[in-house]
Amino acid sequence: MDSVHDLGGKQGYGPIEVDEPDVPFKYEWEGRMWGISSCSGSSDWTIDWWRHVREAIDPVDYLTRPYFDSWAQTELAAYVDSGVFTLEEAISGKCQSEAFEAPPSITVGEAVARDKKRDTSFEVEAVDAPRFSVGDSVVADVVASSHHTRLPAYVRGKPGEITAHHGAHIFPDLSAQGNEEGQHLYSVAFSAQDLWQDCENPSDMIYLDLWESYLEQA
Amino acid sequence: MATFDTKNITKIHQALHSHLPSDSALRVKALESLLVEKGLVNSETIDAWVEAYSEEIGPKRGAKIIAKAWLDPSYKQRLLEDATAAITEFDYHGHATAHLKAVENTSSVHNLVVCTLCSCYPFSILGVAPNWYKTAAYRSRAVREPRSVLLEFGVTLDDKVKVQVWDSTAELRYLVIPQRPQDTEGWNEEQLAALVTRNSMIGTDRDLNSNRGEA
Numbered sequence: 436m437d438s439v440h441d442l443g444g445k446q447g448y449g450p451i452e453v454d455e456p457d458v459p460f461k462y463e464w465e466g467r468m469w470g471i472s473s474c475s476g477s478s479d480w481t482i483d484w485w486r487h488v489r490e491a492i493d494p495v496d497y498l499t500r501p502y503f504d505s506w507a508q509t510e511l512a513a514y515v516d517s518g519v520f521t522l523e524e525a526i527s528g529k530c531q532s533e534a535f536e537a538p539p540s541i542t543v544g545e546a547v548a549r550d551k552k553r554d555t556s557f558e559v560e561a562v563d564a565p566r567f568s569v570g571d572s573v574v575a576d577v578v579a580s581s582h583h584t585r586l587p588a589y590v591r592g593k594p595g596e597i598t599a600h601h602g603a604h605i606f607p608d609l610s611a612q613g614n615e616e617g618q619h620l621y622s623v624a625f626s627a628q629d630l631w632q633d634c635e636n637p638s639d640m641i642y643l644d645l646w647e648s649y650l651e652q653a
Numbered sequence: 654m655a656t657f658d659t660k661n662i663t664k665i666h667q668a669l670h671s672h673l674p675s676d677s678a679l680r681v682k683a684l685e686s687l688l689v690e691k692g693l694v695n696s697e698t699i700d701a702w703v704e705a706y707s708e709e710i711g712p713k714r715g716a717k718i719i720a721k722a723w724l725d726p727s728y729k730q731r732l733l734e735d736a737t738a739a740i741t742e743f744d745y746h747g748h749a750t751a752h753l754k755a756v757e758n759t760s761s762v763h764n765l766v767v768c769t770l771c772s773c774y775p776f777s778i779l780g781v782a783p784n785w786y787k788t789a790a791y792r793s794r795a796v797r798e799p800r801s802v803l804l805e806f807g808v809t810l811d812d813k814v815k816v817q818v819w820d821s822t823a824e825l826r827y828l829v830i831p832q833r834p835q836d837t838e839g840w841n842e843e844q845l846a847a848l849v850t851r852n853s854m855i856g857t858d859r860d861l862n863s864n865r866g867e868a
Binding site: 436439441443444445446448449450451453457460462467470471474477479486489490492493496500502503504508510511512517518519522526530534536538540543545546547550552553554555556558581586601604605607611613620622627636638641642643 | 683
């Protein structure tokens with residue numbers, strides 16, 4: 436999706452506020468949103484659908500509202516889309532249908548233990564041989580999916596070199612549409628001077644992890 | 654069941670944009686009450702997760718991993734070869750670290766981590782990402798002008814030092830191994846871990862000598 440979330444290399448932003456207080460949550464509501472996100476969600480969502488819902492937020496809101504606010508909006512919108520909430524419920528914050536039986540509460544220790552089980556692997560068994568090997572010269576596709584994709588605009592059409600092969604990982608462009616199929620994943624190195632006319636130093640490199648169908652042999 | 658339909662989700666976003674209160678705290682409160690009323694989550698569990706990521710799961714874990722890597726060359730080797738397995742030795746595996754890669758700073762290489770498309774971060778070893786990491790300013794500039802970004806964080810790089818920027822576009826997550834400060838021979842793991850900053854494990858801090866203070 437070509438929206439404002441695809442920020443790599445875009446100009447006009449900055450400077451960076453580097454001296455923020457070193458705390459996980461500046462405001463209480465940010466912690467609540469983190470906590471909600473850690474224990475909610477719907478089994479029909481994939482991580483890539485969730486990302487797509489977030490990147491479909493109104494572009495002005497995406498750029499101007501606080502970060503965890505976008506999580507709240509994403510969660511509300513995804514629940515409405517899945518039919519778990521009605522739009523009226525999402526807007527009013529009031530339940531208008533029969534409730535489920537609430538899950539039992541957990542302790543901090545149980546949360547820490549549960550976090551260890553969130554190490555979800557995205558690697559799947561490959562169905563075909565990889566098309567590329569380490570050292571191959573490739574070019575990233577010029578066009579990308581208008582649904583969700585993890586091929587950022589700033590490398591499209593640019594030459595790079597395969598530096599690692601990671602086996603097959605779930606392909607986000609399809610996973611965001613509910614279809615969790617694997618595809619070979621590679622680390623690809625791009626030279627700063629191939630990406631930016633005014634690059635800061637020609638020896639700098641930018642590495643991206645890209646799926647096989649994003650790439651062509653150079 | 655999710656529609657997976659961009660048009661549908663855009664319509665829902667527009668309706669929410671028009672009708673939700675503007676205050677983020679009120680929005681989150683409404684979401685929490687609705688989830689609780691529906692019986693989908695419970696507030697004590699949310700409290701537990703907030704506490705877990707405020708007190709237990711955070712950059713102190715990453716700092717211990719780095720200190721161990723500085724002290725034990727065979728651990729550093731394992732960390733560079735398979736970081737997910739290496740953090741599991743500390744029982745620090747978890748949220749978003751199933752495909753972890755460690756990248757090492759040297760006198761001639763500096764590594765910097767970003768997620769230009771969203772805000773991917775290795776939560777189980779570094780905790781909640783700092784706010785600057787999630788801003789448009791950092792996400793847009795880190796890949797195009799990493800040296801200017803580093804300068805804003807107080808990191809000055811010689812032209813001979815090569816910058817490697819890692820854009821987390823897939824499920825791989827990155828951990829920077831900073832250089833061990835000079836004159837720390839004989840220091841133990843705890844003393845060394847105290848020198849490791851969160852930013853040095855993302856790459857927006859480099860020279861840890863300056864953090865030594867009274868240690």
